[in-house]
Amino acid sequence: MPLPVPHTVLLAAPRSFCAGVERAIEIVDQALEQRGRPVYVRKQIVHNAHVVADLEAKGAVFVEELDEVPSGATVVFSAHGVSPAVRAEADQRALSVIDATCPLVAKVHTEVRRFAARGDTVLLVGHAGHEEVDGTLGEAPEDIILVEDVAAARTVTIPDPERVSYLTQTTLAVDETAEIVAVLRSRFPALRGPASDDICYATTNRQHALSAVATDADLVLVVGSSNSSNSVRLVELAKRAGTPAYLIDDASEIRPEWLTGVRTVGLTAGASAPPGLVDEVVAALGPVTVLEREFTTESIRFTLPAAVRPS
16 A cells, blocks of 8 residues: 655654664674674674664674573674673683674763772663663672662662762663653762763764654654664654654554654654665655754764774
8 A cells, every 4th residue: 555645754863873883783794704604693783673684694693692602603792782791601601702882881881880889879770671771780780770760760779878879871861861860869969970971972862853853743753673772762752742753663664544644754763773774764755855954963983893803
């Protein structure tokens, strides 16, 4: 069934891949080129079904845990980071490790260790079960408490209110996180935080860019996979602005009834979604006027780890 044709597509910019995602994908590509098949990857390298399928086609083997990796084989740690326990297991099994942890996630791990070492209880604002959160919690399991929402912030208890700090998952909603931190500050005046925000620049930029589009759209489409935290946050942001919004892996998931009566579609993509998928969505929407609204430009690039850096 052909899709109803809207009149205008408002593209939010920036959108799609961030520097950490580009780096992680390139790490797997370089490992395959330099070391040959197979290269094992613990968890999804980034949370996007299309990226994973593409790398699988090239010879990457994705596993849930290290016991699925043959001893001595090459394994890549995903962009979301891992706990010290996972690193120790890799050492014990003589695995050749290539670390694709996003440098901004690694920053949070460093902060956990520093805050815990000075005797603080660390309150980690984030979502239970997310791989980034699991890795961060593992840095100081005896000294860190997960705070998932405002309700938890209002009830969390700590041993010493004078020795407390907070950190956040890098892919959270900026406004909701600020509300949680405000509650924590009101309860714990001595609360200390990171020198700079933990929510990454790419997550923040994509949220601000979509905010500039959502209120002028009849419908918002966010390209990204359902396990992508930053993509889900974009859908939630649009809905809070009063605009119907849907998360789609690609153009095939657009449902005709969403477009009934819609003249303007706001379109963005999470930081782990390939930019080509956005182009396919625009093409699927038919002959439309495409307008881009650029919130900012991104020029950040992260170097590859020495293990796969081309000579």
